[in-house]
Amino acid sequence: MNIDLHSHSMQSDGVLSPTDVAERAHANGVDWWALSDHDETSGLAEAAQAAANLDMGFIPGVEISVTFCDKTVHILGLHIDPANADLAAGLAAIRRSRFDRAHRMADRLADCGIADAFEGALRYVDNPDLISRVHFARHLREQGHVKSLQQAFDRYLGDGKRASVVIQWASLEQALGWIRAAGGKAVIAHPGRYKYTPQQHDALFQTFKDLGGQGIEVVTGSHTPAQYKQYAKLAAAYGFQASRGSDFHAPGAGRVDLGGMPDLPDGLIPVWQDWI
Structure with missing residues:
Protein backbone atom coordinates (compact mmCIF):
# COMPACT_ATOMS: atom_id res chain seq x y z
CA MET A 1 0.00 0.00 0.00
CA ALA A 92 -2.52 26.43 22.16
CA ALA A 93 0.48 27.49 24.26
CA ILE A 94 2.86 26.78 21.37
CA ARG A 95 0.72 28.81 18.99
CA ARG A 96 0.85 31.81 21.33
CA SER A 97 4.64 31.56 21.29
CA ARG A 98 4.61 31.46 17.48
CA PHE A 99 2.55 34.65 17.29
CA ASP A 100 4.86 36.50 19.67
CA ARG A 101 7.91 35.33 17.71
CA ALA A 102 6.41 36.60 14.45
CA HIS A 103 6.20 40.16 15.77
CA ARG A 104 9.82 40.03 16.93
CA MET A 105 10.92 38.67 13.52
CA ALA A 106 9.11 41.52 11.79
CA ASP A 107 10.94 44.01 14.02
CA ARG A 108 14.29 42.49 13.05
CA LEU A 109 13.37 42.56 9.36
CA ALA A 110 12.49 46.24 9.77
CA ASP A 111 16.01 46.77 11.15
CA CYS A 112 17.23 45.19 7.89
CA GLY A 113 15.24 47.77 5.88
CA ILE A 114 12.24 45.55 5.17
CA ALA A 115 9.12 47.28 6.46
CA ASP A 116 5.65 45.83 7.12
CA ALA A 117 6.85 42.24 7.02
CA PHE A 118 4.32 41.07 9.62
CA GLU A 119 1.39 42.37 7.58
CA GLY A 120 2.94 40.91 4.42
CA ALA A 121 3.40 37.48 5.97
CA LEU A 122 -0.20 37.49 7.21
CA ARG A 123 -1.43 37.56 3.61
CA TYR A 124 -0.16 33.99 3.26
CA VAL A 125 -1.69 32.75 6.51
CA ASP A 126 -5.09 31.13 6.81
CA ASN A 127 -4.64 30.75 10.57
CA PRO A 128 -2.86 33.80 12.13
CA ASP A 129 -1.91 31.77 15.22
CA LEU A 130 0.29 29.60 12.98
CA ILE A 131 2.28 32.38 11.30
CA SER A 132 5.73 30.95 10.63
CA ARG A 133 9.07 31.62 8.99
CA VAL A 134 7.77 30.11 5.76
CA HIS A 135 5.07 32.79 5.53
CA PHE A 136 7.71 35.50 5.98
CA ALA A 137 9.84 33.80 3.32
CA ARG A 138 6.93 33.83 0.85
CA HIS A 139 6.45 37.54 1.48
CA LEU A 140 10.17 38.29 1.01
CA ARG A 141 10.17 36.38 -2.29
CA GLU A 142 6.99 38.06 -3.54
CA GLN A 143 8.43 41.51 -2.73
CA GLY A 144 11.68 40.76 -4.55
CA HIS A 145 13.94 40.81 -1.50
CA VAL A 146 15.04 37.25 -2.30
CA LYS A 147 14.75 34.94 -5.29
CA SER A 148 13.65 31.80 -3.44
CA LEU A 149 12.34 30.56 -0.13
CA GLN A 150 15.70 28.96 0.58
CA GLN A 151 17.47 32.27 -0.02
CA ALA A 152 15.10 33.92 2.49
CA PHE A 153 16.26 31.44 5.12
CA ASP A 154 19.91 31.72 4.11
CA ARG A 155 19.89 35.52 4.33
CA TYR A 156 17.34 36.40 7.00
CA LEU A 157 15.27 33.68 8.64
CA GLY A 158 17.48 30.65 9.24
CA ASP A 159 18.97 29.86 12.63
CA GLY A 160 21.51 32.53 13.56
CA LYS A 161 20.58 34.84 10.66
CA ARG A 162 19.67 38.52 11.00
CA ALA A 163 15.92 38.10 11.53
CA SER A 164 16.09 34.79 13.40
CA VAL A 165 14.37 34.72 16.78
CA VAL A 166 15.14 31.91 19.20
CA ILE A 167 12.06 30.46 20.84
CA GLN A 168 11.65 27.90 23.61
CA TRP A 169 9.16 25.35 22.32
Whole structure:
Protein backbone atom coordinates (compact mmCIF):
# COMPACT_ATOMS: atom_id res chain seq x y z
CA MET A 1 0.00 0.00 0.00
CA ASN A 2 0.98 3.60 -0.57
CA ILE A 3 1.02 5.21 2.88
CA ASP A 4 1.91 8.87 3.47
CA LEU A 5 1.83 9.97 7.12
CA HIS A 6 3.24 13.51 6.94
CA SER A 7 1.61 16.45 5.14
CA HIS A 8 0.51 20.02 5.75
CA SER A 9 -2.43 22.20 4.81
CA MET A 10 -3.14 25.92 4.91
CA GLN A 11 -4.14 25.43 8.56
CA SER A 12 -0.39 25.72 9.24
CA ASP A 13 2.27 26.42 6.60
CA GLY A 14 0.88 24.53 3.61
CA VAL A 15 -0.89 26.22 0.72
CA LEU A 16 -3.84 23.87 0.08
CA SER A 17 -6.97 23.28 2.10
CA PRO A 18 -7.27 19.95 3.94
CA THR A 19 -9.76 18.81 1.30
CA ASP A 20 -7.40 19.74 -1.52
CA VAL A 21 -4.52 17.90 0.17
CA ALA A 22 -6.73 14.82 0.50
CA GLU A 23 -7.71 14.98 -3.16
CA ARG A 24 -4.10 15.37 -4.26
CA ALA A 25 -3.05 12.41 -2.12
CA HIS A 26 -5.83 10.28 -3.59
CA ALA A 27 -4.98 11.33 -7.15
CA ASN A 28 -1.38 10.29 -6.48
CA GLY A 29 -2.42 6.80 -5.45
CA VAL A 30 -2.18 7.16 -1.67
CA ASP A 31 -4.18 4.48 0.19
CA TRP A 32 -3.69 5.78 3.75
CA TRP A 33 -2.90 9.40 4.52
CA ALA A 34 -2.23 11.62 7.56
CA LEU A 35 -2.62 15.37 7.84
CA SER A 36 -0.05 16.60 10.37
CA ASP A 37 -0.14 20.38 10.55
CA HIS A 38 2.33 22.22 12.76
CA ASP A 39 1.01 22.59 16.32
CA GLU A 40 -2.57 22.61 15.02
CA THR A 41 -5.41 20.10 14.69
CA SER A 42 -8.16 22.35 13.34
CA GLY A 43 -7.97 20.84 9.84
CA LEU A 44 -8.43 17.22 10.93
CA ALA A 45 -12.23 17.08 10.84
CA GLU A 46 -12.32 18.40 7.28
CA ALA A 47 -9.46 16.09 6.30
CA ALA A 48 -11.18 13.03 7.76
CA GLN A 49 -14.41 13.79 5.90
CA ALA A 50 -12.57 14.39 2.63
CA ALA A 51 -10.69 11.10 2.99
CA ALA A 52 -13.94 9.25 3.74
CA ASN A 53 -15.56 10.76 0.63
CA LEU A 54 -12.64 9.45 -1.43
CA ASP A 55 -12.67 6.02 0.27
CA MET A 56 -9.09 6.67 1.42
CA GLY A 57 -7.81 5.64 4.84
CA PHE A 58 -7.05 8.50 7.23
CA ILE A 59 -4.77 8.82 10.27
CA PRO A 60 -5.21 12.03 12.32
CA GLY A 61 -1.87 13.65 13.12
CA VAL A 62 -0.03 16.73 14.32
CA GLU A 63 3.60 17.92 14.16
CA ILE A 64 4.70 19.38 17.50
CA SER A 65 7.55 21.88 17.85
CA VAL A 66 10.04 20.84 20.53
CA THR A 67 13.28 22.34 21.85
CA PHE A 68 16.08 19.84 22.50
CA CYS A 69 19.72 20.82 23.08
CA ASP A 70 18.84 24.40 22.12
CA LYS A 71 17.55 23.40 18.66
CA THR A 72 14.09 22.84 17.22
CA VAL A 73 12.98 19.25 16.70
CA HIS A 74 9.63 18.18 15.25
CA ILE A 75 7.71 15.29 16.78
CA LEU A 76 4.80 13.75 14.92
CA GLY A 77 1.83 12.58 16.92
CA LEU A 78 0.00 9.99 14.83
CA HIS A 79 -3.40 8.38 15.41
CA ILE A 80 -4.26 11.04 17.98
CA ASP A 81 -7.58 12.15 19.43
CA PRO A 82 -7.61 15.87 18.53
CA ALA A 83 -10.28 16.53 21.17
CA ASN A 84 -7.97 15.54 24.02
CA ALA A 85 -7.78 18.43 26.50
CA ASP A 86 -4.10 18.01 27.40
CA LEU A 87 -3.04 18.02 23.75
CA ALA A 88 -5.28 20.98 22.90
CA ALA A 89 -3.94 23.09 25.78
CA GLY A 90 -0.32 22.29 24.94
CA LEU A 91 -0.73 23.17 21.28
CA ALA A 92 -2.52 26.43 22.16
CA ALA A 93 0.48 27.49 24.26
CA ILE A 94 2.86 26.78 21.37
CA ARG A 95 0.72 28.81 18.99
CA ARG A 96 0.85 31.81 21.33
CA SER A 97 4.64 31.56 21.29
CA ARG A 98 4.61 31.46 17.48
CA PHE A 99 2.55 34.65 17.29
CA ASP A 100 4.86 36.50 19.67
CA ARG A 101 7.91 35.33 17.71
CA ALA A 102 6.41 36.60 14.45
CA HIS A 103 6.20 40.16 15.77
CA ARG A 104 9.82 40.03 16.93
CA MET A 105 10.92 38.67 13.52
CA ALA A 106 9.11 41.52 11.79
CA ASP A 107 10.94 44.01 14.02
CA ARG A 108 14.29 42.49 13.05
CA LEU A 109 13.37 42.56 9.36
CA ALA A 110 12.49 46.24 9.77
CA ASP A 111 16.01 46.77 11.15
CA CYS A 112 17.23 45.19 7.89
CA GLY A 113 15.24 47.77 5.88
CA ILE A 114 12.24 45.55 5.17
CA ALA A 115 9.12 47.28 6.46
CA ASP A 116 5.65 45.83 7.12
CA ALA A 117 6.85 42.24 7.02
CA PHE A 118 4.32 41.07 9.62
CA GLU A 119 1.39 42.37 7.58
CA GLY A 120 2.94 40.91 4.42
CA ALA A 121 3.40 37.48 5.97
CA LEU A 122 -0.20 37.49 7.21
CA ARG A 123 -1.43 37.56 3.61
CA TYR A 124 -0.16 33.99 3.26
CA VAL A 125 -1.69 32.75 6.51
CA ASP A 126 -5.09 31.13 6.81
CA ASN A 127 -4.64 30.75 10.57
CA PRO A 128 -2.86 33.80 12.13
CA ASP A 129 -1.91 31.77 15.22
CA LEU A 130 0.29 29.60 12.98
CA ILE A 131 2.28 32.38 11.30
CA SER A 132 5.73 30.95 10.63
CA ARG A 133 9.07 31.62 8.99
CA VAL A 134 7.77 30.11 5.76
CA HIS A 135 5.07 32.79 5.53
CA PHE A 136 7.71 35.50 5.98
CA ALA A 137 9.84 33.80 3.32
CA ARG A 138 6.93 33.83 0.85
CA HIS A 139 6.45 37.54 1.48
CA LEU A 140 10.17 38.29 1.01
CA ARG A 141 10.17 36.38 -2.29
CA GLU A 142 6.99 38.06 -3.54
CA GLN A 143 8.43 41.51 -2.73
CA GLY A 144 11.68 40.76 -4.55
CA HIS A 145 13.94 40.81 -1.50
CA VAL A 146 15.04 37.25 -2.30
CA LYS A 147 14.75 34.94 -5.29
CA SER A 148 13.65 31.80 -3.44
CA LEU A 149 12.34 30.56 -0.13
CA GLN A 150 15.70 28.96 0.58
CA GLN A 151 17.47 32.27 -0.02
CA ALA A 152 15.10 33.92 2.49
CA PHE A 153 16.26 31.44 5.12
CA ASP A 154 19.91 31.72 4.11
CA ARG A 155 19.89 35.52 4.33
CA TYR A 156 17.34 36.40 7.00
CA LEU A 157 15.27 33.68 8.64
CA GLY A 158 17.48 30.65 9.24
CA ASP A 159 18.97 29.86 12.63
CA GLY A 160 21.51 32.53 13.56
CA LYS A 161 20.58 34.84 10.66
CA ARG A 162 19.67 38.52 11.00
CA ALA A 163 15.92 38.10 11.53
CA SER A 164 16.09 34.79 13.40
CA VAL A 165 14.37 34.72 16.78
CA VAL A 166 15.14 31.91 19.20
CA ILE A 167 12.06 30.46 20.84
CA GLN A 168 11.65 27.90 23.61
CA TRP A 169 9.16 25.35 22.32
CA ALA A 170 7.67 22.46 24.29
CA SER A 171 10.04 20.02 25.94
CA LEU A 172 10.39 16.51 24.57
CA GLU A 173 8.77 15.20 27.74
CA GLN A 174 5.79 17.54 27.37
CA ALA A 175 5.21 16.68 23.71
CA LEU A 176 5.31 12.94 24.30
CA GLY A 177 3.02 13.35 27.28
CA TRP A 178 0.43 15.17 25.16
CA ILE A 179 0.64 12.57 22.40
CA ARG A 180 0.31 9.72 24.88
CA ALA A 181 -2.69 11.42 26.57
CA ALA A 182 -4.33 11.72 23.15
CA GLY A 183 -3.87 7.98 22.49
CA GLY A 184 -1.30 8.55 19.76
CA LYS A 185 2.11 7.30 18.79
CA ALA A 186 5.16 9.62 18.85
CA VAL A 187 7.51 9.69 15.85
CA ILE A 188 10.63 11.82 15.31
CA ALA A 189 10.07 13.69 12.04
CA HIS A 190 12.87 13.89 9.43
CA PRO A 191 15.77 13.16 11.84
CA GLY A 192 18.31 13.88 9.10
CA ARG A 193 17.53 17.60 9.25
CA TYR A 194 18.81 18.24 12.78
CA LYS A 195 22.28 19.74 12.99
CA TYR A 196 23.52 17.95 16.07
CA THR A 197 26.82 16.43 17.02
CA PRO A 198 26.88 12.60 17.07
CA GLN A 199 26.61 12.72 20.85
CA GLN A 200 23.59 15.04 20.71
CA HIS A 201 21.91 12.80 18.13
CA ASP A 202 22.40 9.83 20.40
CA ALA A 203 21.00 11.82 23.34
CA LEU A 204 17.92 12.74 21.30
CA PHE A 205 17.17 9.17 20.26
CA GLN A 206 17.85 7.64 23.67
CA THR A 207 15.86 10.29 25.55
CA PHE A 208 13.00 9.93 23.09
CA LYS A 209 12.99 6.17 23.58
CA ASP A 210 13.22 6.45 27.38
CA LEU A 211 10.19 8.79 27.37
CA GLY A 212 8.11 6.28 25.42
CA GLY A 213 8.74 7.44 21.84
CA GLN A 214 8.11 4.64 19.39
CA GLY A 215 9.09 5.64 15.86
CA ILE A 216 11.21 7.71 13.49
CA GLU A 217 10.65 8.80 9.93
CA VAL A 218 12.95 6.80 7.70
CA VAL A 219 11.57 7.55 4.25
CA THR A 220 10.60 11.21 4.02
CA GLY A 221 10.71 14.02 1.51
CA SER A 222 13.31 15.69 3.72
CA HIS A 223 15.78 12.78 3.40
CA THR A 224 18.10 11.77 0.59
CA PRO A 225 18.18 8.14 -0.61
CA ALA A 226 21.41 7.66 1.35
CA GLN A 227 19.61 8.82 4.49
CA TYR A 228 16.86 6.25 3.94
CA LYS A 229 19.50 3.57 4.53
CA GLN A 230 21.16 5.48 7.37
CA TYR A 231 17.96 5.87 9.39
CA ALA A 232 16.77 2.37 8.59
CA LYS A 233 19.89 1.12 10.38
CA LEU A 234 19.29 3.55 13.23
CA ALA A 235 15.66 2.41 13.61
CA ALA A 236 16.83 -1.19 13.86
CA ALA A 237 19.56 -0.29 16.35
CA TYR A 238 17.20 1.52 18.72
CA GLY A 239 14.20 -0.73 18.15
CA PHE A 240 12.13 2.07 16.64
CA GLN A 241 9.23 1.53 14.29
CA ALA A 242 9.64 3.22 10.90
CA SER A 243 7.41 5.82 9.28
CA ARG A 244 7.02 7.12 5.73
CA GLY A 245 5.82 10.59 4.78
CA SER A 246 6.36 13.16 2.05
CA ASP A 247 6.30 16.24 4.34
CA PHE A 248 4.16 17.82 1.60
CA HIS A 249 3.55 21.57 1.83
CA ALA A 250 2.78 22.76 -1.70
CA PRO A 251 2.72 21.50 -5.29
CA GLY A 252 6.21 21.67 -6.74
CA ALA A 253 7.89 22.22 -3.37
CA GLY A 254 10.17 19.67 -1.74
CA ARG A 255 11.89 16.61 -3.16
CA VAL A 256 8.77 14.50 -3.63
CA ASP A 257 5.02 14.91 -3.98
CA LEU A 258 2.39 13.24 -1.84
CA GLY A 259 2.78 9.47 -2.06
CA GLY A 260 5.93 9.77 -4.17
CA MET A 261 8.42 8.13 -1.81
CA PRO A 262 9.89 4.64 -2.19
CA ASP A 263 8.77 1.85 0.13
CA LEU A 264 10.32 1.40 3.55
CA PRO A 265 13.54 -0.64 3.47
CA ASP A 266 13.11 -4.33 4.21
CA GLY A 267 13.25 -5.61 7.76
CA LEU A 268 11.66 -2.63 9.50
CA ILE A 269 8.47 -2.62 11.57
CA PRO A 270 6.11 0.02 10.13
CA VAL A 271 4.66 2.53 12.55
CA TRP A 272 1.21 1.86 11.10
CA GLN A 273 1.18 -1.86 11.89
CA ASP A 274 -1.31 -1.34 14.77
CA TRP A 275 -3.78 0.64 12.67
CA ILE A 276 -3.77 -0.71 9.11
